[in-house]
Amino acid sequence: MMPPMSDPKATASAFPDSTDPFALDEPAPPSPAAAPEAPWLAGLNPEQRAAVTTTEGPVLVLSGAGTGKTRVLTARLAQILGGRLAQPWQILAVTFTNRAAREMRERVAALIGPPAESVWLGTFHAIAVRILRRHAELVGLKSNFTILDTDDQMRLLKQVMEGERVDTKTWPAQALMAAIQHWKDRGITPDKVGSDGEGGNEGDGGKPATIYRLYQERLLTLNACDFGDLLLHTLTLFLTHPEVLARYQDQFHYILVDEYQDTNLAQYLWLRLLAQGRRNICCVGDDDQSIYSWRGAEIGNILKFESDFPGARVIRLESNYRSTPHILAAASHLIAHNAGRLGKTLRPGLANADQGRAIQIHGVRDGEAEARLVVGEIEKRVALGEKLASMAVLVRAGFQTREFEERLITTAIPYRVVGGPRFYERAEIRDALAYLRLVSSPDNGLAFERIINLPRRGLGEATLHVIHGAARAGNVSLFEAARQLTVTDELKPRARSALGRFVADVDRWRSMLGGVDHRDLATTILDESGYVDMWRNDKSPEAPGRVENLRELVAGLEEFDDLDSFLDHVALVMENDAQAGGDRVVLMTLHGAKGLEFDTVFLPGWEEGVFPHARALDQSGESGLEEERRLAYVGLTRARRRVTITFAANRRIYGQWQNALPSRFLDELPEDNVERHNETGLYAGGAAEWGGSGRWDEEAVWRRPAAERQTAPAATSWKAAARPGAAVKAGDRIHHDKFGPGTVHMVDGDKLVIAFDHAGVKKVLAGFVTPA
DNA sequence: GATAATCCGGTTTTT
């Protein structure tokens, strides 16, 4: 337990909640005259205090960037626990990422000590697993079900598709998977598909829905779940077993939700069911930072909170303690261009904050010049004594980091790219995990298939096919079937003996479970299977790294008591690679930067087509544009002191040079808070330099031609912009003899990508269409 | 059953 700290500014509190949180630990009678203020309330502004102390009833905390969201969340937990309003296990606190969950747990533990351990605090998925394991049989699973990762999901889906003879031309596995996930995001089980007009209306006889149903059946047979299922099954559980729901409604006196703007429909329903018990739900979020609609997040959830929870109190946190007034003004002005927001304006939280520097906007000739400029600025900052780690380059898409990396390498500046392939996603790790899974549970068919011929054992498709047949016929697992086949004559001698060795190996490793330290066991398995040797003998440049990764995997086992607890953990917590320490510039995507902050932020690639990304606009039109704008807002608000935005007039995309127009977002920044600079002769040649504050240096050259502005619709792609001479351009309405009316999405030479009103998106030759 | 040829596509990402 923490010692009660004395609060220097324990003045008479305007919030007379004042139950002494430490009364039970300190038998001394509380002195009513000077009730010391709870330590977690110290230093909070009035809005933050309200958000912390309004514990009863539904509360929506609209928390702008840099307004102390995490602080409020943890203080609120401390308020409930410290004030003895509930026991730790009666609190449910959900986050989206493990990182956020861990951070919150640490901070609450620092405030109120060990009781923090017992709070139901975790990601939506982790909490769902916890509930689901207890009641698995009620939804047709066993409590030791395995959780599939995306790779396994895909394989399973492909199997189902093969069985159904699905034409992969009309229904690519990816598209079906997307459809299935989309259903799951909205809490739609296979039996509900179509009943509400969802799916099955694509003129395809409901094929996707059929696949969905079969896929779910396969998952149940395998005693497995994909990520979406964790929520979906819990939802089903709650809906079909009211007594179970009632139990949790009863248990959770207080519910806290972080990043509420990122919840999807399934999560929303899940929360609403649980909250119906005590109605003490507090959701914290920022509609202006909703950037995940493409993976199912419903910004509507946060927009309609008040109508969902009548009598809800809405608290706005608008005092920003992070950025300079210049940055705040620019970000606020930009985001004000969005319709459909709850409305919030960031204001400087510190009264005497210095203005800081205006946002610097640089136009350059091409991507290389852009990288040179940014890295040059980084060097200047370093010369002034700024740490590399306080500077970040935030890009729209991952591939954009490449040019900066090259420049940073040539200038020998250490950097770190955040968000590459994650550790667990690497093939060698997944293979190794499959070995461990198979040893842990031999019935795991997916693990079996993954490694049966890895390293090569001469057990290819043909053998696997026989095993599949035997498994089906005998209604046993693949591994069991394999075992049986080693004593029959169905396989050729070669395959038979190879298979025999494999089965014997797995059996032997399995017999060592529990007897041997699990780390040694893992080492043994990877050695004896020949898997490590496979990579050692591999000549490819990345092979040594893979061997190293395997070593790391085994080292990581140390933190766990046994293999099973490790495997369960791995499925849910897919940690990023250990981040190499040291003072390094950070390169990452805007999405990855959410929640982080830096002194100096570089925002390159502000060009139409790149940012806002053409695809976002094509797919979702105006709402897509608004999400891109929120992304820009997220980028700007990451900076504490300095922002530099750059854009290039020419850029090489897929090996081809394209010219690009400055992003429309640049026009949406307030002149008072920016300084614009551009290279000589960017778009025409002979442009004047260094015009002066708040003005484009050469207006006529700079500004997008008026004609182009009008004809360029929201969906203009950069390719279209690069071909002004083409007869047909993006956004045009056309008619096709066979497919009917449609809208041109992209012009690629003489090929057009057209979204037909009735026939879907198709690629056709320009000669076959006529202007509508 | 393994390698070579070819085709396609190409934001954002957590769990």
Add this chain to the structure above:
DNA sequence: CCGGATTATC
């Protein structure tokens, strides 16, 4: 232009 994935060929 590049890399992954599917297909063609030995």
